[in-house]
Amino acid sequence: MAQAPRRAAVAVVLRERSRDGTTEVLYIERVRAENDPWSGQMAFPGGHLEESDAGPVEAAVRETREEVGFNLETHGRLIGRLDDIHATARGKRLPLAITPVVFALAEPVELTPRPDEVADYVWISLDDLAAGAHDSSMRYRSGELEARLPCWQVGRYRIWGLTYLMTSSLLELLDVVFEIPRIPGAARAGDA
Helix, strand or coil: CCCCEEEEEEEEEEEEEEECCEEEEEEEEEEECCCEEEEEEHHHHHHCCCCCCCHHHHHHHHHHHHCCCCHHHHHEEEEEEEEEEEEEEECCEEEEEEEEEEEECCCCCCCCCCCCCCCEEEEEEHHHHHHHHEEEEEEEECCCEEEEEEEEEEEEEEEEEHHHHHHHHHHHHCCCCCCCCCCCCCCCECCC
16 A cells, blocks of 8 residues: 655745735745755745644645744735645655645735745736746756746746646636736735
8 A cells, every 4th residue: 555645734825025016936046955855946835744733724824834924814914825736856856745735915924034945035016927928948857857847037036846737727727717816905015
């Protein structure tokens, strides 16, 4: 009998930008670490489910608090979950299922990234991603495997791989309603 995959969760955090009311999504840049298969990549706050977590939502809330220093239970509103995605690293499928959990910020927050996990963070417009403003591709090579992969290039930040797939799933879901929705009931967040 096959063993069930390990579980992880990430927080897809949305905010409304005060200047023009567009919806932005939070990405973190992971610290470079020798044993991390996603070292230095752009990601969503998140990590493995722990025994103390009641499920993916609680894990996403805990990991966001640990990695970027704010509490989604206090400052956010749960929107829902995207379909699980199976993790891959260096071209190989891992026994890890990741649940993306979507939250909308109810008020502005100050991020305090944990320096041993988060090198940087950036808010990127979902409208721009949906419109193709940052569409690009990249050459990927791992051992004998070589491929050209889709990505978004936003300044120095390259979003690709699992994070690209999760964001694409969100954009496809939002496309069903023909536009990126405004966050109902959310205060307009600043550009902090």
